Amino acid sequence: MPPSPPRPPATGTLPGLDLESGARDRVLGPGVLLLAGRARATAPGLIAQIQAIAHAAPFRRMTTQGGRTMSVAMTNCGTLGWISDSRGYRYTTHDPLTGLPWPALPDIFIALATEAAAEAGYPGFTPDACLINRYEPGTRLTLHQDRNERDFGQPIVSVSLGLPAVFLWGGPARSDRVQRVPLDHGDIVVWGGPARLAHHGIHPLAEGTHALTGRARLNLTFRRAG
Numbered sequence: 001m002p003p004s005p006p007r008p009p010a011t012g013t014l015p016g017l018d019l020e021s022g023a024r025d026r027v028l029g030p031g032v033l034l035l036a037g038r039a040r041a042t043a044p045g046l047i048a049q050i051q052a053i054a055h056a057a058p059f060r061r062m063t064t065q066g067g068r069t070m071s072v073a074m075t076n077c078g079t080l081g082w083i084s085d086s087r088g089y090r091y092t093t094h095d096p097l098t099g100l101p102w103p104a105l106p107d108i109f110i111a112l113a114t115e116a117a118a119e120a121g122y123p124g125f126t127p128d129a130c131l132i133n134r135y136e137p138g139t140r141l142t143l144h145q146d147r148n149e150r151d152f153g154q155p156i157v158s159v160s161l162g163l164p165a166v167f168l169w170g171g172p173a174r175s176d177r178v179q180r181v182p183l184d185h186g187d188i189v190v191w192g193g194p195a196r197l198a199h200h201g202i203h204p205l206a207e208g209t210h211a212l213t214g215r216a217r218l219n220l221t222f223r224r225a226g
């Protein structure tokens, strides 16, 4: 009997295993790609910028049109910021909490989002909006579509920092089968084209602490909203 072939390398679900960037890259479906670890090198700089942004535009838990309080804490940077309140979801130029324009997109944010989009097959992406989500253990984001943007021809670039999470990736219909995709610190998911209006969400975060973010996961979601 021939010897059994060598096992393929482990696929990076082991916490703390510092796999080479790219080893866990995955196509989740047509138009959607996981770029594993691509934000790892710049993560400390990204997190420092998030702290400065949150100083000017604090994290807050927004309410939905139905009066529920969202469990994810959010803030924004860019010329447009995503908000939810009793009037529904929309983009605004100003932070309703401070009355000031949202803080500008840092150059390192724009560079990262543009490079990740290009690598995933969406060249020329220039974001004008970055939603910053902060999850604590137990926090979840229910299945939804991102559909408040003007041009669905533009992709979404989503960067994970800190605690790991399970990304829920579905399809255009809410009832479509949902894949559970482990996301680690520094991972980037890019979706567009046929995947642009797929349902997605975040499973309730597991307990833990991360060296750079503490008891939290931070997510940057880049969009061309206007």
Ligand SMILES: O=C(O)CCC(=O)C(=O)O
Residues within 6 Å of the ligand: 131, 133, 141, 146, 158, 160, 167, 200, 201, 202, 219, 221
């Ligand atoms: O936290 C994530 O990875 C997803 C965030 C998201 O889907 C959104 O902000 O619309």
Ligand SMILES: [Fe+2]
Residues within 6 Å of the ligand: 144, 145, 146, 200
């Ligand atoms: Fe989303």
